[in-house]
Amino acid sequence: xxxxxxxxxxxxxxxxxxxxxxxxxxxxxxxxxxxxxxxxxxxxxxxxxxxxxxxxxxxxxxxxxxxxxxxxxxxxxxxxxxxxxxxxxxxxxxxxxxxxxxxxxxxxxxxxxxxxxxxxxxxxxxxxxxxxxxxxxxxxxxxxxxxxxxxxxxxxxxxxxxxxxxxxxxxxxxxxxxxxxxxxxxxxxxxxxxxxxxxxxxxxxxxxxxxxxxxxxxxxxxxxxxxxxxxxxxxxxxxxxxxxxxxxxxxxxxxxxxxxxxxxxxxxxxxxxxxxxxxxxxxxxxxxxxxxxxxxxxxxxxxxxxxxxxxxxxxxxxxxxxxxxxxxxxxxxxxxxxxxxxxxxxxxxxxxxxxxxxxxxxxxxxxxxxxxxxxxxxxxxxxxxxxxxxxxxxxxxxxxxxxxxxxxxxxxxxxxxxxxxxxxxxxxxxxxxxxxxxxxxxxxxxxxxxxxxxxxxxxxxxxxxxxxxx
Amino acid sequence: xxxxxxxxxxxxxxxxxxxxxxxxxxxxxxxxxxxxxxxxxxxxxxxxxxxxxxxxxxxxxxxxxxxxxxxxxxxxxxxxxxxxxxxxxxxxxxxxxxxxxxxxxxxxxxxxxxxxxxxxxxxxxxxxxxxxxxxxxxxxxxxxxxxxxxxxxxxxxxxxxxxxx
Numbered sequence: 001x002x003x004x005x006x007x008x009x010x011x012x013x014x015x016x017x018x019x020x021x022x023x024x025x026x027x028x029x030x031x032x033x034x035x036x037x038x039x040x041x042x043x044x045x046x047x048x049x050x051x052x053x054x055x056x057x058x059x060x061x062x063x064x065x066x067x068x069x070x071x072x073x074x075x076x077x078x079x080x081x082x083x084x085x086x087x088x089x090x091x092x093x094x095x096x097x098x099x100x101x102x103x104x105x106x107x108x109x110x111x112x113x114x115x116x117x118x119x120x121x122x123x124x125x126x127x128x129x130x131x132x133x134x135x136x137x138x139x140x141x142x143x144x145x146x147x148x149x150x151x152x153x154x155x156x157x158x159x160x161x162x163x164x165x166x167x168x169x170x171x172x173x174x175x176x177x178x179x180x181x182x183x184x185x186x187x188x189x190x191x192x193x194x195x196x197x198x199x200x201x202x203x204x205x206x207x208x209x210x211x212x213x214x215x216x217x218x219x220x221x222x223x224x225x226x227x228x229x230x231x232x233x234x235x236x237x238x239x240x241x242x243x244x245x246x247x248x249x250x251x252x253x254x255x256x257x258x259x260x261x262x263x264x265x266x267x268x269x270x271x272x273x274x275x276x277x278x279x280x281x282x283x284x285x286x287x288x289x290x291x292x293x294x295x296x297x298x299x300x301x302x303x304x305x306x307x308x309x310x311x312x313x314x315x316x317x318x319x320x321x322x323x324x325x326x327x328x329x330x331x332x333x334x335x336x337x338x339x340x341x342x343x344x345x346x347x348x349x350x351x352x353x354x355x356x357x358x359x360x361x362x363x364x365x366x367x368x369x370x371x372x373x374x375x376x377x378x379x380x381x382x383x384x385x386x387x388x389x390x391x392x393x394x395x396x397x398x399x400x401x402x403x404x405x406x407x408x409x410x411x412x413x414x415x416x417x418x419x420x421x422x423x424x425x426x427x428x429x430x431x432x433x434x435x436x437x438x439x440x441x442x443x444x445x446x447x448x449x450x451x452x453x454x455x456x457x458x459x460x461x462x463x464x465x466x467x468x469x470x
Numbered sequence: 471x472x473x474x475x476x477x478x479x480x481x482x483x484x485x486x487x488x489x490x491x492x493x494x495x496x497x498x499x500x501x502x503x504x505x506x507x508x509x510x511x512x513x514x515x516x517x518x519x520x521x522x523x524x525x526x527x528x529x530x531x532x533x534x535x536x537x538x539x540x541x542x543x544x545x546x547x548x549x550x551x552x553x554x555x556x557x558x559x560x561x562x563x564x565x566x567x568x569x570x571x572x573x574x575x576x577x578x579x580x581x582x583x584x585x586x587x588x589x590x591x592x593x594x595x596x597x598x599x600x601x602x603x604x605x606x607x608x609x610x611x612x613x614x615x616x617x618x619x620x621x622x623x624x625x626x627x628x629x630x631x632x633x634x635x
Binding site for chain 2: 060061062063070071072073225226227231232235238239244245246247249250261262263264265266269
């Protein structure tokens with residue numbers, strides 16, 4: 001199926017230097033997407049534009065939004081053109097994420113039992129997320145990271161992990177909500193595909209239950225409230241799992257050291273497991289970390305896990321896999337420059353223009369700079385500033401090679417059919433329960449509207465990820 | 471004890487607090503919007519700005535020109551504006567997590583965010599009417615989703631007899 005079989009000028013290609021996941025270099029539609037393009041051109045398919053508009057509006061009215069400033073919410077920009085990944089390719093991702101989850105978890109166990117690790121001790125102790133109070137404490141089954149989100153890029157041959165999120169990874173409900181909307185309004189787009197169901201909350205629920213020392217634990221989701229940026233996700237997850245959502249003011253540590261909530265009409269109710277979607281636990285609920293250490297409550301994820309998603313520690317993950325699992329890494333990482341090593345600092349300084357600069361404690365795109373995406377007029381000054389900062393504070397940054405990663409087609413309009421190519425990344429989630437890490441088939445695909453940064457705050461949007469057997 | 475809890479329908483203190491503020495903001499929007507509508511009708515039919523001036527006075531808003539005051543009371547970045555109140559109301563509705571309520575709150579915010587031509591009094595009156603209609607819908611959903619269900623008279627009698635046994 002050639003692109004010319006589509007209505008003329010319906011796809012705007014501007015990133016021809018990058019691998020397009022839907023269309024190959026000969027402008028042939030790739031196998032994964034052929035049925036989709038047939039579906040959207042079905043002459044019996046009416047009112048596609050209206051259906052997409054209804055889905056967008058319904059999602060907004062139902063609160064599928066993110067908070068921009070207090071009391072103001074923007075719709076999460078959805079794209080109903082899915083990102084389609086073959087089961088064969090996803091199997092590599094699944095195996096690679098499980099491998100990383102195991103290695104990272106074993107690393108955390110070593111950190112908090114004071115075993116020697118392959119990461120220099122000064123880097124561990126110097127991490128702002130290292131929590132000295134947790135030394136000697138092991139969570140049930142030694143599982144620290146029940147929820148792990150890895151950010152991946154694809155270049156047409158290989159999937160690269162560019163970031164590990166081990167504290168409060170977010171975004172798992174976005175593809176779930178998009179699929180819910182497309183099931184309701186645009187189910188015709190799935191015709192001919194046999195999709196694997198994506199129900200990550202069932203894995204999360206199990207991981208939470210398995211984290212508790214209690215047989216039938218009372219479990220809650222702890223949120224920072226409706227003014228927080230991810231409140232939609234918190235509320236939606238609590239409904240999907242059928243567990244209460246609590247705010248920090250709802251819970252407290254009792255005199256006996258347990259965590260409880262006072263429920264009008266019910267009295268004091270003891271909480272056994274908290275899926276915490278806030279950081280700074282003890283600021284909001286004084287004594288919570290101590291209750292966790294004393295085994296009075298299980299926290300998902302454990303406090304202190306951030307030491308393993310530190311940007312510099314990330315550069316050691318391939319070695320962790322070799323060290324702990326005696327395996328070669330299944331997923332690649334872009335070449336990283338550890339600036340605390342003088343030779344690597346020198347190489348990075350020589351090559352700053354072609355690298356990605358990441359602040360050590362940054363996350364979700366914050367603190368990330370890609371010099372070559374800046375206008376030439378400002379680039380020279382920016383590069384000089386980066387050189388100065390990384391020389392002064394080498395342990396505050398990680399520099400990585402810039403990858404030429406893949407694009408997907410995104411919807412501008414269904415009627416008339418107008419699409420464009422956009423850079424895309426993929427966040428895949430792993431849920432670690434007693435039977436090991438599980439990776440549900442799917443994930444959050446985020447596309448960039450401009451440039452390569454895919455975050456909502458940078459104008460990026462989200463799409464569902466279909467895993468299909470070809 | 472925890473085994474007997476209806477964990478899906480727990481009323482947590484934060485939820486009660488939100489329900490309280492939700493109700494307060496709905497009341498505020500309703501009363502300000504109706505007072506504005508009444509004052510706009512006076513302006514249209516009696517050519518009198520006095521009711522608008524009186525409303526401005528009661529809300530602590532300086533009255534210079536009626537167009538400026540209407541813009542301030544509708545969309546001003548001040549606690550007494552309708553937009554301020556409906557946005558706060560929506561945050562509380564989102565916090566309660568009742569889907570229908572979130573939907574009607576969003577529709578209300580969208581209604582308020584519309585910008586009528588302030589030079590055209592009929593357009594402003596229509597806008598105020600649209601806002602009041604959207605508030606009524608929020609009120610109806612609150613009634614249906616939050617208020618305790620009404621017990622039909624026949625069931626009430628049976629219940630009383632049962633209790634007497």
